[in-house]
Amino acid sequence: MHIQDIFAANATTLSFEFFPPKSPDAFDALYRTILELEPYLPHFVSVTYGAGGSTRELTHDLVLRIKTQTELDPIPHLTCVCHKTAEIDEILRRYAREGVGNILALGGDPPRIPGYCKADDDFQHAADLVRFIRKFNESGAHPDRRGFGIGVAGFPEGHPATPNRILEMDHLKQKVDAGADYIVTQLFFENRDFYDFRERCQLAGIDVPIVAGVMPVTSLSGLKRMADLAGGARFPAKLLRALQRCQDDPEGLTRVGIHYASEQCLDLLENKVRGIHFYTLNRSDATRQIYANLGLKNSRLGGGATPKKVGSGK
Numbered sequence: 001m002h003i004q005d006i007f008a009a010n011a012t013t014l015s016f017e018f019f020p021p022k023s024p025d026a027f028d029a030l031y032r033t034i035l036e037l038e039p040y041l042p043h044f045v046s047v048t049y050g051a052g053g054s055t056r057e058l059t060h061d062l063v064l065r066i067k068t069q070t071e072l073d074p075i076p077h078l079t080c081v082c083h084k085t086a087e088i089d090e091i092l093r094r095y096a097r098e099g100v101g102n103i104l105a106l107g108g109d110p111p112r113i114p115g116y117c118k119a120d121d122d123f124q125h126a127a128d129l130v131r132f133i134r135k136f137n138e139s140g141a142h143p144d145r146r147g148f149g150i151g152v153a154g155f156p157e158g159h160p161a162t163p164n165r166i167l168e169m170d171h172l173k174q175k176v177d178a179g180a181d182y183i184v185t186q187l188f189f190e191n192r193d194f195y196d197f198r199e200r201c202q203l204a205g206i207d208v209p210i211v212a213g214v215m216p217v218t219s220l221s222g223l224k225r226m227a228d229l230a231g232g233a234r235f236p237a238k239l240l241r242a243l244q245r246c247q248d249d250p251e252g253l254t255r256v257g258i259h260y261a262s263e264q265c266l267d268l269l270e271n272k273v274r275g276i277h278f279y280t281l282n283r284s285d286a287t288r289q290i291y292a293n294l295g296l297k298n299s300r301l302g303g304g305a306t307p308k309k310v311g312s313g314k
């Protein structure tokens with residue numbers, strides 16, 4: 001379904017992110033996770049995209065499998081790094097033929113490939129990719145006359161490559177002006193960073209739904225990996241202290257991480273967040289536990305969910 005229709009029908013969306021595993025065993029485990037999470041009726045699920053050639057095919061394969069074998073609506077990530085225009089065009093054509101409704105357009109993490117040179121990429125920034133998808137949409141090659149719905153990334157605490165936060169907001173605005181329908185944020189642990197980001201977007205004239213990225217800490221190794229992947233994200237002392245108290249108790253640590261993320265989500269819902277995107281790390285337990293803590297059987301928030309006009313707020 002086009003993302004504009006999803007936001008039009010839901011005051012708040014709940015969604016999950018998966019990454020394509022490299023081994024067949026891990027793929028089977030992920031598929032079990034997906035089946036465990038399917039009854040939670042997320043409004044969409046997204047699938048990350050890697051730098052290497054084979055991982056990229058895995059993104060497509062996972063998206064197609066989710067689309068054809070489950071009731072879930074998959075959104076593939078697509079990145080600028082290491083791509084030529086003709087390749088992106090071919091990828092879009094294939095997704096369009098398969099009826100995939102939306103794409104998350106990203107700059108992409110710099111690949112650890114020897115000799116990689118960003119200047120050789122045809123698309124230097126995510127805004128260029130958004131512009132290209134928009135042009136593709138206008139060509140009428142997609143079964144939906146609007147073409148693909150387009151998402152982009154946002155960074156409540158700032159993106160490390162652009163320390164000038166005013167300039168960074170200009171770059172985000174360029175992505176939205178180029179045709180993005182919504183923003184999904186990097187994970188964060190202080191909701192006030194997200195609220196401030198939302199306000200700064202509003203001041204900049206960015207008027208598309210902003211979906212908050214949430215990832216519970218479930219292990220110390222996971223914490224280190226998160227710090228590595230989510231460059232710029234701060235880890236508040238309150239969270240670190242709580243984790244430190246149970247550092248020798250893995251189950252207690254998981255409970256603390258899930259409790260913290262649940263509190264974050266409760267507060268986001270109270271503050272009328274437009275969507276919460278759960279970084280699942282291909283596991284279902286933490287997400288299911290958070291739903292239980294929120295008193296949710298599934299993603300249909302019911303009662304208070306008044307459909308809003310697209311683009312009418314965050």
Ligand SMILES: Cc1cc2nc3c(=O)[nH]c(=O)nc-3n(C[C@H](O)[C@H](O)[C@H](O)COP(=O)(O)OP(=O)(O)OC[C@H]3O[C@@H](n4cnc5c(N)ncnc54)[C@H](O)[C@@H]3O)c2cc1C
Binds near residue numbers: 050078186213
């Ligand atoms: C929700 C989400 C999902 C992600 N999924 C993936 C994934 O699947 N695969 C992956 O590899 N990575 C993924 N990432 C990581 C992301 O690709 C990197 O953090 C990347 O460095 C930034 O991506 P972007 O889309 O914001 O890029 P861009 O918008 O291109 O921005 C990257 C940097 O360039 C700066 N910039 C933008 N435009 C200009 C300009 N015109 N001139 C100068 N500087 C400019 C920005 O301020 C920023 O610092 C994800 C991140 C998020 C938040």
